[in-house]
Amino acid sequence: MSLKPYIYVLTIAYDGTNYSGWQRQPHLTSIQEVIEKAIQTITREKVPLIGSSRTDAGVHALDQVAHFRTSKEIDTGRLFKALNGLLPPDIRILQIKTGTQDFHAQKNAQAKIYHYHITTKPFVMPSERLYTTHTRKEIDLALLEKAAKKFVGTHDFTSFANKASEGAASKNAVRTIFRIDVVTTKHGFRLEFEGSGFLYKMVRNIVGMLLEVASHKRPFEEIDSLFKAKNRRLAPTAAPAQGLFLVKVVY
16 A cells, blocks of 8 residues: 555535535535545545544534545645635635644544524525524523533533444543533524534534423423433434534644
8 A cells, every 4th residue: 555645634614505414425415525526636546535523414614624645745725726626616625734644634623613503583584594593482592501501511412412322422422512602693593512522413412402491392401311311312303404513623
């Protein structure tokens, strides 16, 4: 196997509406696959692109980080222009830089920040419909903030992870959330999550629970019960994908 001594780190923004998510999947169009094909067109070499976060179908990113290794030395300025010239307009490379040999976009990440946008007005503006979730429930913001605090800290999030018996969740479902802030906006509010890492659909599942509690559909005390139960089937349905943004990856 030939050595690939050059490593390049990409910062990426994308609108996830038309994609099956970040991760490559058979018979579906993923963001990872589209960027990999563009890189291959330039390098003439098939290289895997490793992302910091495997965002779900319909989820957006303002600051996804990914890296790839290649046997070729490439001028980053030329690569930046070439990739953006090849990629569709709903995917953009924001920055490219050379990385150290020990850099890994996923393993080296210290924290990730996600924002979830919710509209509480009678309708959603057409320009916002793909980037926010509309709820007709009457939301008690004080109760929402109180409920959000229950998720902060280190917990076993099995009840809030899809496919909890597979992948990372099956090995260790314990994660640490540093903060969940409720920020009011012109059309409603957003939930700002910062944590060491998140399991599959964990943020959306937590949002689903928070909305149920804040609209008095489920009791506040049920949050503790769900942590203890470690059973995803007892928790509410995940909130829709379009309201979620990967905002920042911290290294």
